[in-house]
Amino acid sequence: MPPGEKGPPRILVSLATYNERDNLAPLVREVLERLPAAHVLVVDDNSPDGTGRLADEMAAADPRVRVLHRAGKLGLGTAILTAMRYAMDHDYDYLVNMDADFSHHPRYLPALVAGMDRHDVMIGSRYVPGGGTVAWPWSRRLMSWGVNLLVRLLFRIPAHDCSGAYRCYRVTKLRKAHLERLQSRGYSFQQEALYRCRRARSRLGETPIVFEDRRAGASKVSPREVVRSLSVLLVLGLRAFFGFDRP
């Protein structure tokens, strides 16, 4: 390659896992089919079902797969933060994050990455035309709708889906986003991270995704986690709305 010319972007796809043994192997296979030049990082929290061991076996068989093991269940937010730090430390250009249960289907990866031509964060969005959710009870729809409305108003984030985890981040923007100021450990991480990226002047784009129910295993969301995330969002959101937070 001539000097000064940039090659294709170096992409890291991060998958936070807690008891995803039945989903992990087919998911990684489909991810690498769509993005053959990408690397996959599994961040496992010592899953009792052996997901971490399976990830190690996959890493031994394919150099594109890497694994980080954490001692115990430390939350989805900090798992994604760990992946963000890994992407910064290893000089990737883009970090794609997705759930490891097929709710975020790899078929959307090419559109997500293509949008990075014009944006710094691409959101896999349920709330733009063509996007949606299948098999969600009305209670979950209502909560997701309410959270997104709250976040758009309080944080003034110009995106329709602020709560999903399926995103592609430009790593240079993550470096400017003051991630050390993130307060969320659990599910409010998505909104807060988007807010931090926005404060770092990221251009946000959305591409439609249909969020499907997980293929195997059980959800790890508890009512306690919902209440905790909502209260974090309310406190941070009010602070942002009235201009009491640092840039």
Ligand SMILES: Nc1nc2c(ncn2[C@@H]2O[C@H](COP(=O)(O)OP(=O)(O)O)[C@@H](O)[C@H]2O)c(=O)[nH]1
């Ligand atoms: N490493 C790690 N992953 C987690 C944790 N909690 C959830 N996950 C993963 O985060 C993703 C989303 O979690 P899930 O329980 O499916 O949430 P839901 O889709 O909102 O019901 C899945 O890939 C989980 O395995 C955690 O504490 N640590």
Ligand SMILES: [Mg+2]
């Ligand atoms: Mg899920």
